Amino acid sequence: MTSTPVLTLELLSAFALRRDGVRLPVPVAVERLLAYVALSNRRVSRARVAGALWPDADPARSTGCLRTALWRLRRVSDGVLLVTGTDLTLCPDVRVDALESFAAIKRLQAGELAPTLPGWLTADLLPDWSDEWVVGWRGRWRMLRLHVLDQLAARLETAGRYSEAVDVALAALQDEPLRESAHRSLISAHLAAGNRAEAVQAYRRLSHLLDSELGVAPSPEIIHLVAQVKLPRADAARRIVGG
Template sequence: MSVRSTVRVQREVDVRLLGGSSVSGPTAGGVVPGGVKTRTLLVALALDAGTAVSTERLLDYLWEREPPRSAVKNLQLYVSRLRRCLDTANTGFARLLVHVGHGYRLDVRPEAVDALWVDGLARRGAAALRQGDLPTTVAALTPALAGWPVDGLAGLVPSGPATTVTALWRERRLAAVEHLATAKTELGAWAEAADLLAPQASAHPARESSQVLLMRVLAHLGDRTGAIGVYRRLWHVLDSDLGIKPGVEARAVYEEILGD
C-alpha cells in the first residue's frame, strides 16, 4: 500500500505507536509489549521499519543516562520480550524482529506502522497545500488526524532520542492541524476550521501560529470578542512565561480586528 492511499489496510502485522504501543496480526490483536523499555524498543525499531537500527542507538533510546555495564545483555532481554509479543500476533509467519550485524531490524512495511502512515499523509497534505491543491490537502490530512491522537508517542523512556522523537511527532501533528485548518478556511469552511483550532490553541497557548489562525477564523465568523480574547491570552502567556511580546503578524491581525 502506498502512503498516497488514505485508507489504511490491515497487513499481516499492524504496529500501533500513537496513543500507546501495540501489535496486531493474523493470530492476535492489540498485543501490548510489557514494560516501558520494551515499548520504547518497539518505537525505536518501528520508526525505522525495514531498516537496521544499531545497538548503540537502541541503548541511547533505552537509558535516560549512561547505560549500565549490563546494558547489552539487558537489551537482548528486551528484544526477547518484544519477539514474544510479535510472535503472539504473528504465529506461524516469518520472524519479524531479526538481528543484523551490530543491530536489529523490524521486518514490517512502513505503511503497517501507524505513525509512518499518518506522517506520509501529513507530508502529502502539506505539499498539496503549498501547491494550492486544497481538495487533496483535506483528503490527506483528515484521515491522518483521525488516526493521530493528541498524546502521540507516549509512555517512553525519557531518554534523549525518545524525548526528541516524541517532540518531533507532537510538532508534526500541530502543523498538520494548522495546515488542514488553513485549507478549510480557503474552501470557506470557517466553522470547521474553528473546531480544529480551538482545542489546539487552548492546549498550546504560546503557539503563535495556531493563535493567529484562530483569531482570523473567529473574526471572520463574527466573534470579535473571542478573537480579541485569543490575542490577549497570547500576549499574557508570552509576556509572563517568556518575557516577549506577540510577533508582527499577531499584532497586525489584532489591530485589524480592533479597526473593524
C-alpha cells in the same frame, strides 16, 4: 488456508502491539526495543540498539540485555522483527501508526486537505516515556504536527470551512497555548466567518496570556489583524489593541 496475521504497532498516545486487533502483553524492555527499531525506520545495528536502550550498562551487559529482550519478543509474537547477527529491522508487513502518520504529514504539507481533523494529528508520541531517544523523536513529531495544524487551519479558512479552521487552531492551542501562529489562525478564522466578537475575545485571551507568561505583547501582525475590527465607537480598535 490460514491467513497471515495482521500485526500493528501503536506508538501514538500509548504503546500497543496488536495481532488481528487483539492487544498482546509485551514486557517493558520489548516495548522499548520495538519502538526504537520502528522509529529508526531502517536497518539498525545491534550495538546501536543496545547502547541506546541500556546507556548506563557496559557493552557486554547491554548486549546481553538485548539478547534477553529478543528472546522475550519471540515468546510474544513472531513476525515483528527481522534479526541477524549484526542488525535488526522491522518486518515489512508490520503497520506502525507513527510511521503512517509521518507519511500523512508529508501529504498534508504537499497541499492535501483532510476532510476532517485526523485524530492522530492531535496525538503525542509515547507521552509517558522519558527515555532520551524518545524525547528527541517526540519533539520532532510535535513540531511537525503543530506546523501542519497551522497550514491546515489556513487552507480550511481559504476554502471557506471556517468552523473547521477554528477547530484546528484550537487543537494546536490545546497542545501549545503560547503558539502565536495558532492564535493568529483562530482570530483570522473568526473574522473570516464574520464573528468579530469571538475574534476580539480570542485576541484578549492571547494578550493576557502573553503578558502574564512572558511579559510581552502580541505580534504586530496579530495587532494589525484585530485593529481592523469595526466596532460602534470611533476609538474601538484602539481599545481592542490596548486590551
